[in-house]
Amino acid sequence: NAGVTQTPKFQVLKTGQSMTLQCAQDMNHNSMYWYRQDPGMGLRLIYYSASEGTTDKGEVPNGYNVSRLNKREFSLRLESAAPSQTSVYFCASTVQEPDTQYFGPGTRLTVL
Amino acid sequence: KQEVTQIPAALSVPEGENLVLNCSFTDSAIYNLQWFRQDPGKGLTSLLLIQSSQREQTSGRLNASLDKSSGRSTLYIAASQPGDSATYLCAPRGNTGFQKLVFGTGTRLLVSP
Numbered sequence: 001n002a003g004v005t006q007t008p009k010f011q012v013l014k015t016g017q018s019m020t021l022q023c024a025q026d027m028n029h030n031s032m033y034w035y036r037q038d039p040g041m042g043l044r045l046i047y048y049s050a051s052e053g054t055t056d057k058g059e060v061p062n063g064y065n066v067s068r069l070n071k072r073e074f075s076l077r078l079e080s081a082a083p084s085q086t087s088v089y090f091c092a093s094t095v096q097e098p099d100t101q102y103f104g105p106g107t108r109l110t111v112l
Numbered sequence: 113k114q115e116v117t118q119i120p121a122a123l124s125v126p127e128g129e130n131l132v133l134n135c136s137f138t139d140s141a142i143y144n145l146q147w148f149r150q151d152p153g154k155g156l157t158s159l160l161l162i163q164s165s166q167r168e169q170t171s172g173r174l175n176a177s178l179d180k181s182s183g184r185s186t187l188y189i190a191a192s193q194p195g196d197s198a199t200y201l202c203a204p205r206g207n208t209g210f211q212k213l214v215f216g217t218g219t220r221l222l223v224s225p
Contacts, residue, residue: 043156
């Protein structure tokens with residue numbers, strides 16, 4: 001039982017490049033989330049998926065898109081990376097709202 | 113808009129001390145509140161979830177209290193150990209519709225042997 005896994009762990013991009021962050025959970029959870037964590041600002045919600053087949057914007061969705069591929073997987077895409085998107089990205093999941101959220105280990109992204 | 117403040121921002125104590133971490137939030141209309149632990153370079157681990165109807169929740173040496181009306185929660189750590197060194201985050205959740213967790217910036221704890 002791996003819990004929530006994220007790939008890659010580290011990534012460096014140049015401005016304008018695109019990439020997809022992958023997240024998968026093996027706990028049969030219904031809801032999944034993407035957060036970003038920046039120094040001095042706490043974690044902020046980018047997008048969430050309350051259940052398979054649905055996605056909604058969080059607090060800071062601009063510059064991102066998401067796909068809930070199936071119940072296990074929730075990906076985050078940066079279409080044209082900007083330096084302001086340099087951050088640590090966390091995926092999380094929960095059986096259903098408003099239960100305890102379980103977090104992945106994070107992806108450290110640097111955009112030059 | 114919910115705002116969460118955690119005081120102190122950093123805390124250094126010798127091993128064995130009992131300590132209290134504070135969390136205050138501006139909107140008392142919450143469904144529950146979670147306390148998380150984050151180790152350097154790692155993800156968040158949920159420690160305690162306290163429902164709005166509860167006053168306290170305990171897990172081992174950890175005790176979280178909640179005073180919803182005053183917008184405060186505390187995390188009490190008994191007999192601290194070096195392994196408790198981490199950043200502790202609190203996150204209240206609103207109680208209408210889908211309400212996201214709102215995170216504080218955390219208290220960085222260092223417990224010295």
